[in-house]
Amino acid sequence: MLIKKPDDIASSEITPEAVYLRRREFMQGAAAMAAMAVAPMAFSAPSPLSHTPVDARADNPFYTGEAQTPFSDASRYNNFYEFGTDKSDPAKYASALTVDPWSIDVEGEVDKPGKYALEDILKSVDIEERVYRLRCVEAWSMVIPWLGFPLSDLIKQWQPTSKAKYIQFETLYRPSEMRGQRSAFSTIDWPYIEGLRMDEAMHPLTLMSVGMYGRELPNQNGAPIRLVVPWKYGFKSIKSIVKIRFTERQPKTSWQGIAPREYGFYANVNPKVDHPRWSQRYERRLPSSLLSPNRIRTQMFNGYEEQVASLYKGMNLRRYY
Amino acid sequence: MADVTEKARQPLGTGWGKPLVFVLCLLPLAAVVYGAVLGDLGPDPVKALIVMTGDWAIRALLVVFSVSALRSWLGWSRLLRFRRMLGLFAGFYASLHILVVATYLFAWDWTIVLEELSERPYIIAGFAAWLLMLPMVVTSNNYSVRRLGRRWRQLHQLMYPVMGLAWLHVVWQVRSSYLEVLIYGLLIAVLALPRLRRFQLAR
Numbered sequence: 001m002l003i004k005k006p007d008d009i010a011s012s013e014i015t016p017e018a019v020y021l022r023r024r025e026f027m028q029g030a031a032a033m034a035a036m037a038v039a040p041m042a043f044s045a046p047s048p049l050s051h052t053p054v055d056a057r058a059d060n061p062f063y064t065g066e067a068q069t070p071f072s073d074a075s076r077y078n079n080f081y082e083f084g085t086d087k088s089d090p091a092k093y094a095s096a097l098t099v100d101p102w103s104i105d106v107e108g109e110v111d112k113p114g115k116y117a118l119e120d121i122l123k124s125v126d127i128e129e130r131v132y133r134l135r136c137v138e139a140w141s142m143v144i145p146w147l148g149f150p151l152s153d154l155i156k157q158w159q160p161t162s163k164a165k166y167i168q169f170e171t172l173y174r175p176s177e178m179r180g181q182r183s184a185f186s187t188i189d190w191p192y193i194e195g196l197r198m199d200e201a202m203h204p205l206t207l208m209s210v211g212m213y214g215r216e217l218p219n220q221n222g223a224p225i226r227l228v229v230p231w232k233y234g235f236k237s238i239k240s241i242v243k244i245r246f247t248e249r250q251p252k253t254s255w256q257g258i259a260p261r262e263y264g265f266y267a268n269v270n271p272k273v274d275h276p277r278w279s280q281r282y283e284r285r286l287p288s289s290l291l292s293p294n295r296i297r298t299q300m301f302n303g304y305e306e307q308v309a310s311l312y313k314g315m316n317l318r319r320y321y
Numbered sequence: 322m323a324d325v326t327e328k329a330r331q332p333l334g335t336g337w338g339k340p341l342v343f344v345l346c347l348l349p350l351a352a353v354v355y356g357a358v359l360g361d362l363g364p365d366p367v368k369a370l371i372v373m374t375g376d377w378a379i380r381a382l383l384v385v386f387s388v389s390a391l392r393s394w395l396g397w398s399r400l401l402r403f404r405r406m407l408g409l410f411a412g413f414y415a416s417l418h419i420l421v422v423a424t425y426l427f428a429w430d431w432t433i434v435l436e437e438l439s440e441r442p443y444i445i446a447g448f449a450a451w452l453l454m455l456p457m458v459v460t461s462n463n464y465s466v467r468r469l470g471r472r473w474r475q476l477h478q479l480m481y482p483v484m485g486l487a488w489l490h491v492v493w494q495v496r497s498s499y500l501e502v503l504i505y506g507l508l509i510a511v512l513a514l515p516r517l518r519r520f521q522l523a524r
Contacts, residue, residue: 077365088363186498187499276441277494279436284367288366289360289366
């Protein structure tokens with residue numbers, strides 16, 4: 001008996017080849033969507049921030065044309081020990097931080113000390129975009145489009161006295177919202193302290209950042225206001241600043257206190273001076289992958305030598321690391 | 322019948338005991354491979370891979386190290402059957418760790434390797450621990466046990482310096498937290514101290 005079997009699949013139901021060939025993308029997309037739906041959002045997307053876009057010309061030192069690190073990596077791979085020691089801790093736990101209201105205490109050798117509300121500070125400056133390399137002392141690096149304004153704009157407003165040779169910065173100390181500050185095993189003596197020499201602070205590359213990737217800073221990246229000093233190791237770029245003190249003497253910074261042989265006051269990116277425990281000659285530019293680790297040579301002053309080398313003329317950079 | 326009761330008394334000792342432990346020991350490797358293939362190791366997979374393989378090497382060492390202690394305290398002599406396999410897995414994860422470091426951190430650049438091995442105490446300690454594991458790995462077979470006799474036991478006392486060096490390797494990398502180092506240190510001390518005392522008494 002011969003029975004002619006009808007086609008049981010209508011041609012309209014057959015997946016076109018082009019779509020079929022993209023099935024992996026579809027699966028990845030579906031997996032990503034599922035992951036997003038399941039994972040509790042660690043932080044809501046920050047609001048957009050109006051700003052002057054960066055002048056993307058090759059000779060502009062405020063702009064690097066190198067591939068930018070995706071926002072998802074820059075906002076999920078952080079050292080912000082106030083929220084935990086793991087790189088993923090800040091993205092998980094920084095949502096507990098209240099960033100509004102926020103103010104900065106200005107103290108020390110300055111004519112206009114006082115408590116400055118963040119909204120007043122922001123009214124007095126123009127927000128612009130800067131695309132900088134960020135080199136962590138741990139030998140990895142990123143390229144991040146920051147939004148902010150030169151620190152020098154604020155310094156000029158506050159009018160430091162002739163005795164002001166250095167600036168000391170302090171991160172918020174609020175253990176109720178910063179779980180890392182409650183840890184009994186931390187090596188850091190809170191609050192976190194950083195500092196700059198006055199000429200470094202006045203340098204046009206030195207940025208006070210309030211945003212990145214066109215939006216406000218996520219909490220884990222140092223909201224609502226942080227420092228960005230692109231020619232120094234990342235730990236100098238102190239986050240969530242609540243106090244700025246003008247001093248005559250060089251401030252004692254947190255990492256100097258923990259391991260003075262390993263972390264100096266200057267902490268300029270320098271491939272020729274190794275961290276005692278690891279080499280600084282190379283860095284992994286993130287995101288890196290196992291097939292192409294993206295291992296590149298570290299540049300003197302993180303590639304900002306032309307702009308900043310004159311600040312350190314005649315200084316022995318092996319001694320003042 | 323005697324055979325059946327024997328088996329019932331040693332549920333982990335015969336039959337599927339060893340395959341089970343073998344599969345358990347492979348789970349960390351599965352996690353590493355899964356993460357590497359799916360690109361699930363985050364933006365710095367090199368660092369993640371180094372930390373994962375290193376963590377499992379020292380954990381496996383601690384497990385091997387605890388077998389003798391559990392035997393003398395709780396009389397769990399059956400665990401001895403797994404000690405060889407566990408030890409070989411510790412050697413396997415330590416070797417994987419070193420392979421990843423040489424490939425991704427040093428890119429097999431011998432000037433870098435030599436420099437790191439001569440200048441960085443934590444790398445010297447870690448490498449020395451791995452070197453001392455090798456003779457134990459090589460003699461982990463019945464032939465060597467028979468051949469070496471009493472000296473086999475002496476050779477495998479290398480576990481003590483290996484544990485100490487592995488711990489130093491971690492201690493000298495502490496940056497922001499003491500917690501992990503404290504846990505490993507306490508475990509090693511608790512596991513080693515009673516045996517060191519026995520050592521003294523035997524002399």
